Every structure is written in structure tokens, then in C-alpha cells.
Amino acid sequence: MAQHMGKTRVIAETGAGQHGVAVASVAARLGLRCCVYMGSVDMRRQSINVQRMRLLGAEVRAVKSGSRTLKDALNEALRDWVSNVDDTFYIIGTVAGPHPYPRLVRDLQAVIGREARAQIKERISALPDALVACVGGGSNAIGLFHAFIEDSAVSMYGVEAGGMGLRSGKHAAPLAEGRPGVLHGNRTYLMQDEYGQILDTHSISAGLDYPGVGPEHAWLCDSGRVKYVTVEDADAYTALIDMTRHEGIVPALESSHALAYAARLAVDLGAGKHILVNLSGRGDKDLATLRHHKHN
Amino acid sequence: MSRLSTCFDRLRQEGRTALVAYIVAGDYHLELCVPLMRALVDYGVDVIELGYPFSDPAAEGPVIQAGHERALAAGTQLPGVLKAVTTFRRFDKQTPVVLMGYLNPVEQLGYERFATDASRAGADGVLMVDLPMEDARDLSVQFAGHGLDLILLLAPTTSAERSLEIGACTRGYLYCVALKGLTGANSLEVKSVQEQVERLKLQTQVPVCVGFGIKTPKQAMQIAQFSDGVVIGSALVDKIGSMAGSACTPEHLTQALGTLLRPLRRALDTAAS
Numbered sequence: 001m002a003q004h005m006g007k008t009r010v011i012a013e014t015g016a017g018q019h020g021v022a023v024a025s026v027a028a029r030l031g032l033r034c035c036v037y038m039g040s041v042d043m044r045r046q047s048i049n050v051q052r053m054r055l056l057g058a059e060v061r062a063v064k065s066g067s068r069t070l071k072d073a074l075n076e077a078l079r080d081w082v083s084n085v086d087d088t089f090y091i092i093g094t095v096a097g098p099h100p101y102p103r104l105v106r107d108l109q110a111v112i113g114r115e116a117r118a119q120i121k122e123r124i125s126a127l128p129d130a131l132v133a134c135v136g137g138g139s140n141a142i143g144l145f146h147a148f149i150e151d152s153a154v155s156m157y158g159v160e161a162g163g164m165g166l167r168s169g170k171h172a173a174p175l176a177e178g179r180p181g182v183l184h185g186n187r188t189y190l191m192q193d194e195y196g197q198i199l200d201t202h203s204i205s206a207g208l209d210y211p212g213v214g215p216e217h218a219w220l221c222d223s224g225r226v227k228y229v230t231v232e233d234a235d236a237y238t239a240l241i242d243m244t245r246h247e248g249i250v251p252a253l254e255s256s257h258a259l260a261y262a263a264r265l266a267v268d269l270g271a272g273k274h275i276l277v278n279l280s281g282r283g284d285k286d287l288a289t290l291r292h293h294k295h296n
Numbered sequence: 297m298s299r300l301s302t303c304f305d306r307l308r309q310e311g312r313t314a315l316v317a318y319i320v321a322g323d324y325h326l327e328l329c330v331p332l333m334r335a336l337v338d339y340g341v342d343v344i345e346l347g348y349p350f351s352d353p354a355a356e357g358p359v360i361q362a363g364h365e366r367a368l369a370a371g372t373q374l375p376g377v378l379k380a381v382t383t384f385r386r387f388d389k390q391t392p393v394v395l396m397g398y399l400n401p402v403e404q405l406g407y408e409r410f411a412t413d414a415s416r417a418g419a420d421g422v423l424m425v426d427l428p429m430e431d432a433r434d435l436s437v438q439f440a441g442h443g444l445d446l447i448l449l450l451a452p453t454t455s456a457e458r459s460l461e462i463g464a465c466t467r468g469y470l471y472c473v474a475l476k477g478l479t480g481a482n483s484l485e486v487k488s489v490q491e492q493v494e495r496l497k498l499q500t501q502v503p504v505c506v507g508f509g510i511k512t513p514k515q516a517m518q519i520a521q522f523s524d525g526v527v528i529g530s531a532l533v534d535k536i537g538s539m540a541g542s543a544c545t546p547e548h549l550t551q552a553l554g555t556l557l558r559p560l561r562r563a564l565d566t567a568a569s
């Protein structure tokens with residue numbers, strides 16, 4: 001799309017750095033200039049991805065305003081875009097932002113669910129009983145859920161970052177604790193104070209550390225099609241360890257939230273049921289953060 | 297007749313362009329707000345755009361972003377801003393006051409509650425970022441019912457058909473963003489603004505005010521040749537910001553704004569036809 005529109009530069013915001021690396025990769029492949037905005041707090045805790053982006057030739061700009069995480073990176077990317085709209089295409093990393101981004105990103109991410117639906121039917125000759133995915137902005141979750149929306153027998157669970165617990169106020173769970181409001185060009189559930197000022201968020205995972213959520217998730221929550229739950233930092237960490245030791249896969253801290261909830265859900269659903277979890281990222285980027293935890 | 301119409305009618309008859317000034321209420325203390333507003337008027341400002349702060353002002357460059365941060369740090373919220381307008385009205389019943397900011401704080405207060413309170417406080421207009429024209433229509437009617445003009449913005453990238461619709465929907469005036477970018481940007485190109493404004497004035501009856509990136513008397517005078525109002529924002533907020541750390545008196549602050557505003561007022565008067 002960027003090339004079709006004659007743009008020579010792409011920009012992105014990134015939290016965990018996964019989207020940033022993806023954009024830097026495609027920019028390198030297509031010969032486009034690339035600038036990725038990342039909160040300075042996120043740059044520190046996901047430094048391996050910062051290195052990757054720079055190796056790919058992208059400029060990574062530290063955002064030092066506000067909470068120095070994903071929401072602030074989005075603000076800076078929006079500012080860059082309106083200032084450089086003649087040559088720059090903004091590749092938003094989630095299903096949020098001004099129309100048509102929520103729909104556009106969903107339609108592109110929906111490949112996840114289409115392929116998953118086809119593959120699971122091959123594998124178990126049935127559809128799964130439940131889908132579980134972590135929800136920050138919500139792109140990996142929408143990507144998985146979209147193909148199954150009409151399959152009413154398939155339950156869906158979106159897992160928000162419970163941080164240090166909802167009561168602490170240090171979390172990133174707008175669907176659990178937020179109210180409708182307008183930010184970044186869309187109306188959705190937002191963590192905000194009584195005056196409409198956006199609150200700071202906290203999550204052990206950079207990619208979930210966002211005070212809003214894609215508006216389609218707001219709709220899916222209100223309609224009841226998807227149930228939204230939260231998982232706290234400590235439980236996400238435990239799920240990461242479990243996945244590593246049982247499967248030899250180190251999951252991203254973001255995806256670990258989904259894994260933690262899936263484990264709880266498995267107990268509730270009982271034997272013989274199938275839960276499809278979106279393993280949205282690898283945990284290599286989180287090794288630096290995890291260095292500070294004692295692993296036994 | 298609204299204060300805004302009265303003001304622009306009078307200026308048109310006098311052949312003068314409006315000097316519109318933007319400051320952030322509560323920057324850097326809420327007690328400075330009314331003295332600053334009165335000083336703006338003393339120095340020749342015709343319309344005050346009074347900003348109410350937001351945590352994530354995505355259309356602002358670093359200068360006005362910092363103004364919002366200072367105002368929030370001082371505890372400024374919408375109810376306090378409306379109180380400041382009420383106090384200002386005790387001293388000045390003529391100068392139009394436009395509340396300018398982002399949609400979310402108004403949405404959280406409630407549109408009807410906001411319209412009632414803003415109108416009662418003596419505000420004349422509202423200008424909000426994050427409100428596309430499609431969503432503005434109903435709100436414009438609702439606000440008009442309270443005597444508030446909902447002012448709409450357009451940009452250099454707004455298409456001709458969309459400009460036509462925005463020009464028809466806006467009340468009070470039409471805010472023409474002069475450049476592709478943020479407040480306080482350095483990329484102002486007078487020629488291209490002129491082309492856009494002259495086209496707009498063929499399509500709309502309302503006054504056209506131009507803002508973003510106008511900093512010098514020369515720029516103000518050039519823009520005044522073809523527009524109905526010139527908006528100065530970042531230049532003022534920058535001056536306020538530079539004095540925020542110091543222990544200066546309110547008088548020092550207003551005097552400092554005077555050194556900025558007097559040449560701008562003179563430039564606009566020189567441009568008068």
C-alpha cells in the first residue's frame with residue numbers, strides 16, 4: 001500500500017518491538033526508509049529488538065514523554081505522520097487508530113485465524129472449543145478470532161494485562177476497568193481518570209502496556225461474543241516458565257498471559273476439550289527482563 | 297448575535313484582521329489564567345482561544361505539549377478552566393472566548409453538561425481536536441442550542457469537497473491549519489496557505505482564521521492580507537514556558553507577552569486595508 005501510494009518512507013510505533021522489527025524487515029526488503037518510535041522504557045526492556053531494527057537499517061527513535069511506553073510512541077508516530085504525510089506511510093502495529101486502521105490491520109492479521117481454522121480442522125477434524133489470545137491493542141487476538149466469529153460453538157477469551165493486580169491501579173486492562181473515551185483517533189474503552197485524562201499503565205510485558213484497546217474488541221466485549229479476563233504479571237511469568245520447561249519454547253511475556261489463562265480454562269473445561277492459544281511472540285526479547293527473576 | 301459574530305463583523309467593517317491568541321489555561325498556575333487573559337486583551341488580542349489540557353495532545357508540537365503538561369501538573373481540569381472563564385467575564389463582557397482542546401475531557405464531562413456549564417461561564421465557542429465533521433454535525437446543533445459556536449478545523453490535505461462541507465458545518469469561524477504538521481512547526485509557506493484560504497473564502501460565508509506555525513510579525517502581516525484572523529499560539533506558550541521555572545511576578549509575565557504581542561498587533565494593523 002505504501003509503495004502503491006508513492007510513499008518512500010514508513011514509520012511505526014512499537015511496544016515489545018515485534019511490530020517494529022517486522023516493519024524494519026519489510027522496509028529493508030523494499031528499499032523504503034524506516035523510522036520506528038519506541039518508548040524509552042520499552043527500549044530498555046526489549047533491547048534485543050532495538051538492535052534487530054537497527055541492524056535492519058531502521059532508525060529507532062526513543063520517546064521520552066509521558067510514560068515512555070506504547071501510548072507515547074503512538075502519539076509521536078501520529079505527530080511524525082501528519083508532519084511528513086507527503087512521503088510517509090504510517091504502519092500502525094495494532095487494530096487501533098483512526099479509521100481505516102482498525103479494520104485494515106484486522107483484515108491483514110485475519111490470515112492467522114483463517115490458517116488456524118483450516119489447520120485445526122485437519123488436525124482434530126473439528127473446531128476448537130475455545131480460543132485464547134492476549135490483548136494489548138488487540139491485533140493478534142483479532143487476527144485469530146476473526147475467522148471464527150460466526151462459529152458460535154467456539155468460545156473466545158481475550159486476556160488483558162492485570163499487572164500488579166486491578167486493585168493496585170497498576171495494570172493495563174481497559175476492558176476490565178476502563179470507560180468509553182476517545183484517544184488516537186478512535187472511541188474505545190480507555191483507562192482514564194474522572195476528567196478524561198489518560199492514566200499511566202503498567203505491565204511486565206511491553207506489548208500489552210497500553211491504556212486503550214482496539215475498538216473492535218470494545219464491540220466484541222459489549223456484545224458478549226468474547227469474554228475478556230486479566231492475568232497478573234506473576235502468573236504470566238509462571239506461565240512462561242511452564243511453557244519453557246514443558247515444550248522447550250520460551251514464549252513472549254505478552255503471549256504468556258494467554259498461556260496462563262488457557263491453563264485455568266483447561267481445568268474448567270475438563271478433559272477432551274481443545275483450546276487454541278495464539279502464541280503471538282517469542283520470549284528471546286524478554287530474556288533481559290527475566291534476568292532479574294530467580295528462576296527456581 | 298454571538299460575541300464571535302459581533303467581533304468579526306466589527307473587524308470586517310474596520311477592514312482589520314483578528315488577532316487570535318491561544319494559551320493553555322492553568323499554564324503554569326491556574327491563578328495566572330485570568331490575569332493573562334486580561335493582558336492579552338490589553339495588548340490588542342481580539343479573540344482568546346483558551347486551551348484546556350489533555351494528557352495526550354497528539355496535534356501539538358513540543359512547545360504546546362509542554363504547556364499542557366505544566367497545566368496538568370498545576371492540577372488544571374475542565375471545571376477549573378470554566379471557573380476561570382466565569383471570573384474573566386466579570387472584567388470583560390466583550391472579548392470572545394473559545395475553549396480549545398481534545399474531545400475526551402469534554403466527552404467525560406458530558407456534552408450537555410459541558411454545553412450548559414461553558415455557556416453559563418460565558419464561553420462563546422468550542423474547538424475540539426478528535427472530532428471529525430461527520431460526528432460534529434449533531435453536536436453543533438446541540439451546542440448552538442446553548443449559544444456556543446462549534447468551530448471546525450481543516451488542513452492543507454483536506455479535499456475540496458470535504459472543505460465545502462466543513463465550511464458549511466462550522467460556526468463562529470473556520471480554522472484553517474496552515475501547514476502539514478503540528479502546532480509551532482517551522483514549515484509555514486505563506487503562498488500555499490494563501491491559495492487554500494482564497495479558495496475557502498469563495499466557498500464559505502464564515503470568517504477564516506489561520507493558525508499553526510505563525511510566529512513573526514512579518515508572517516502575521518502576510519497572512520492577514522488574505523484571512524479574517526491570525527492565530528498565535530506556540531510563540532506565546534513558548535514565552536510562558538520560558539518563565540515557568542523562574543520566580544517572576546505575574547506582571548513580569550504579562551509584560552513579556554506584551555513584547556511579543558505589540559509587534560504582532562502593529563503588523564496586523566499595518567496590513568489593514
